[in-house]
Amino acid sequence: MSRPSEHAPGWTRDEMARRVAVDIRDGSYVNLGIGIPELVAKYVPAGREFIYHTENGLLGMGPSPAEGHGDPELINAGKRQVTTVPGAAYFHQSDSFAMIRGGHLDLCVLGALQVAQHGDLANWSVGGPDAIPAVGGAMDLVAGVKSIFVITQHCTKTGEPKLVESCTYPLTGVGVVDRVYTDLAVIDVTPDGFRVIELAPGVELDFVRERTGAPLHAAERLTGV
Amino acid sequence: MIDKRVASPAEAVADVRDGASVLIGGFGEAGSPIELIHALIDQGARDLTVISNNCGSGEVGLAALLKAKRVTKVVCSFPRTANSTVFPELYRSGFTELELVPQGTLAERIRAGGAGIPAFYTPTAVGTPLGEGKEQRHIGDRDCVLEHGIVADFALIKARVADPHGNLLYNKTARNFSPLMAMAGRTTIVQATRVVPAGDLDPEVIVTPGIFVDRVTCVADPAHESTLVAAGATYP
Numbered sequence: 001m002s003r004p005s006e007h008a009p010g011w012t013r014d015e016m017a018r019r020v021a022v023d024i025r026d027g028s029y030v031n032l033g034i035g036i037p038e039l040v041a042k043y044v045p046a047g048r049e050f051i052y053h054t055e056n057g058l059l060g061m062g063p064s065p066a067e068g069h070g071d072p073e074l075i076n077a078g079k080r081q082v083t084t085v086p087g088a089a090y091f092h093q094s095d096s097f098a099m100i101r102g103g104h105l106d107l108c109v110l111g112a113l114q115v116a117q118h119g120d121l122a123n124w125s126v127g128g129p130d131a132i133p134a135v136g137g138a139m140d141l142v143a144g145v146k147s148i149f150v151i152t153q154h155c156t157k158t159g160e161p162k163l164v165e166s167c168t169y170p171l172t173g174v175g176v177v178d179r180v181y182t183d184l185a186v187i188d189v190t191p192d193g194f195r196v197i198e199l200a201p202g203v204e205l206d207f208v209r210e211r212t213g214a215p216l217h218a219a220e221r222l223t224g225v
Numbered sequence: 226m227i228d229k230r231v232a233s234p235a236e237a238v239a240d241v242r243d244g245a246s247v248l249i250g251g252f253g254e255a256g257s258p259i260e261l262i263h264a265l266i267d268q269g270a271r272d273l274t275v276i277s278n279n280c281g282s283g284e285v286g287l288a289a290l291l292k293a294k295r296v297t298k299v300v301c302s303f304p305r306t307a308n309s310t311v312f313p314e315l316y317r318s319g320f321t322e323l324e325l326v327p328q329g330t331l332a333e334r335i336r337a338g339g340a341g342i343p344a345f346y347t348p349t350a351v352g353t354p355l356g357e358g359k360e361q362r363h364i365g366d367r368d369c370v371l372e373h374g375i376v377a378d379f380a381l382i383k384a385r386v387a388d389p390h391g392n393l394l395y396n397k398t399a400r401n402f403s404p405l406m407a408m409a410g411r412t413t414i415v416q417a418t419r420v421v422p423a424g425d426l427d428p429e430v431i432v433t434p435g436i437f438v439d440r441v442t443c444v445a446d447p448a449h450e451s452t453l454v455a456a457g458a459t460y461p
Contacts, residue, residue: 094405134325135328
């Protein structure tokens with residue numbers, strides 16, 4: 001597939017979200033972080049059912065309500081109005097984080113500022129004296145949910161790698177990330193470091209390596225090339 | 226006769242003293258007891274420590290309490306919210322101290338406090354700046370940090386339905402921290418949209434049993450923070 005030359009090679013945000021959804025097993029209980037992770041809910045593969053958890057107290061979250069049909073007291077963790085699906089349940093924060101910390105959720109998809117080669121995640125603060133620190137449930141999610149996927153652009157807006165040897169931003173958790181989906185590739189975090197398992201269409205492995213701040217191994221049978 | 230009803234938000238918060246610690250329910254605007262907070266602004270107590278997930282938005286409710294310089298410390302998981310300008314100013318000027326706590330740890334600290342558990346170990350925040358300086362222990366196959374329960378002088382929460390015993394039901398995701406805060410407040414004050422006679426609530430569906438509640442005041446048509454902020458409202 002050819003793309004207009006002014007576009008960078010790789011997946012769009014929606015294509016990244018669709019790629020994540022392909023890897024989610026039928027019947028999974030899933031928490032989606034704020035931002036790009038929320039797009040994953042648009043791409044449930046045919047024949048599968050995912051139950052979305054939002055840590056402010058709802059299991060069975062549905063899409064945003066039609067204009068004028070929302071309830072300011074029915075919101076998601078990003079404080080946006082949502083709906084419920086049949087079979088939904090409300091609960092208080094202690095139950096919600098028992099689901100998280102107790103390992104009852106199958107998967108959490110989060111955004112990232114940086115991911116380190118052994119799975120450290122930084123996604124809550126850029127540090128600095130003037131920043132207002134705010135963490136929400138991110139540290140609890142990475143400490144407790146069975147699988148942690150990260151969905152993020154491969155580089156920052158200024159072209160700095162987000163996949164690095166070790167994070168320079170404050171950590172959210174140590175050794176917690178299992179897999180990273182970027183606009184360029186799908187990358188597993190392994191005991192040996194980052195390992196590409198799939199490249200976006202038209203993207204060469206060396207192109208990804210040049211944009212990664214840590215050694216990048218490649219699976220023997222790399223898909224997408 | 227048990228009857229925890231009081232006539233107004235003003236009466237409900239009349240004895241909050243300077244220096245008190247106050248749990249305030251809500252996640253964003255959902256469950257925020259705006260009328261109780263406004264009554265607390267009118268009442269005038271200062272040097273408060275507020276334990277709440279957020280720091281409000283605009284210049285109403287919790288943000289207005291902060292703006293009025295009544296709060297010298299907040300214990301909070303996410304003080305940065307769209308339309309929140311009040312807290313950042315107070316934080317940068319040094320007037321209001323921030324204790325940042327992961328959301329699940331905050332919830333469990335409040336639950337533990339209310340349940341008589343002085344402290345507990347959790348893997349959340351190990352190896353991060355929020356775990357630094359905390360007692361650490363290896364339990365099972367994981368490193369954990371020690372976190373302390375929270376008990377506060379007062380809890381201000383919002384419910385959908387209450388009865389004179391203080392039994393409570395909530396509205397959707399407005400439940401969030403309120404059932405935990407009801408347990409952890411030495412004096413727990415509820416604003417309820419509707420107050421029904423004892424016996425009207427099915428004992429099977431009561432979310433907060435009345436033993437955790439001290440005062441109930443009816444606010445039949447509570448304001449929504451987003452509506453007030455959109456209208457440019459301020460308080461007082």
